Amino acid sequence: MSNVLTLIGSPAQALTEDHAAEAARALNLGAPDWLAPGMACDFALDTGDIKAAEDAARAALNGAAIDVVAQPLAHRRKKLLVADMDSTIIEQECIDELADAVGIKPQIAEITERAMRGDLEFEPALRERVSLLKGLPVVELERVYNEKISLMPGGPALCATMRANGATCALVSGGFTFFTARIAERVGFQHNQANVLLMEDGKLTGQVREPILGRQAKLDALIQFRGKLGLAYEETLAVGDGANDLAMIGEAGLGVAYHAKPLVAEAAPARVTYGDLTALLYIQGYRAEEIVTP
CATH class of the missing domain: 3.30.70.260 (ACT domain)
Structure with a gap:
């Protein structure tokens, strides 16, 4: 076989x-x-x-x-997991929830959807959405995280099981470090990187630190982690849902579109449309009794 x-x-x-x-x-x-x-x-x-x-x-x-x-x-069992965060490891898009705090969620969510479908370039779309958040108090980010953000089922088990078997887990997001740092710790990722929202006098300035972490940066992160760990191409797994994940999905030994936009699901080597994140363990051949529940 x-x-x-x-x-x-x-x-x-x-x-x-x-x-x-x-x-x-x-x-x-x-x-x-x-x-x-x-x-x-x-x-x-x-x-x-x-x-x-x-x-x-x-x-x-x-x-x-x-x-x-x-x-x-x-090489079915992978030694590196690189995952998107929004709508992959968590059930929401963080920027849409921040927009809700200032009453413009439909406006920002529409831009987010177009960017994730690949209809808009990610970087200018992110700048546009962040500019609309100018003046949002930083305390609102904490409230959004505590009240609005929920984990995608299976994430903690995914990281715990892979780490127990010697793998490295990295969260690489086009979102914001405010959220990735907290989600990485909560779910069990050893590394996280994302964009930095600029703040002044306790409020968002409406700008994000340049350069923006987008499609190319996600690809670069996968390649860098793979090189540092001395892994073969086949030993890597990447998962995401949006157009800005396509490059890293294509570069991984196994690239998985997770509950993804149609463009991404069609292009990815593998797709999970219905299951939770433990599906990524079964894809690697883990049995129920091997799955670690944190």
């Missing part, structure tokens, strides 16, 4: 033996190896056309909320 096909259930849809049987029938596969009963299973995949195998399995599942990932078996 040179490749592996993984089926992963979701909060909305348990993975059943019937689902596994449908995929096996469509691809003439052997018996499944269950990683987690009702949640994830592997199939040995001898074909070299993993994209065709994925497509055939999805078609066989007939719209069920089941994620399907086919990949090479070699």
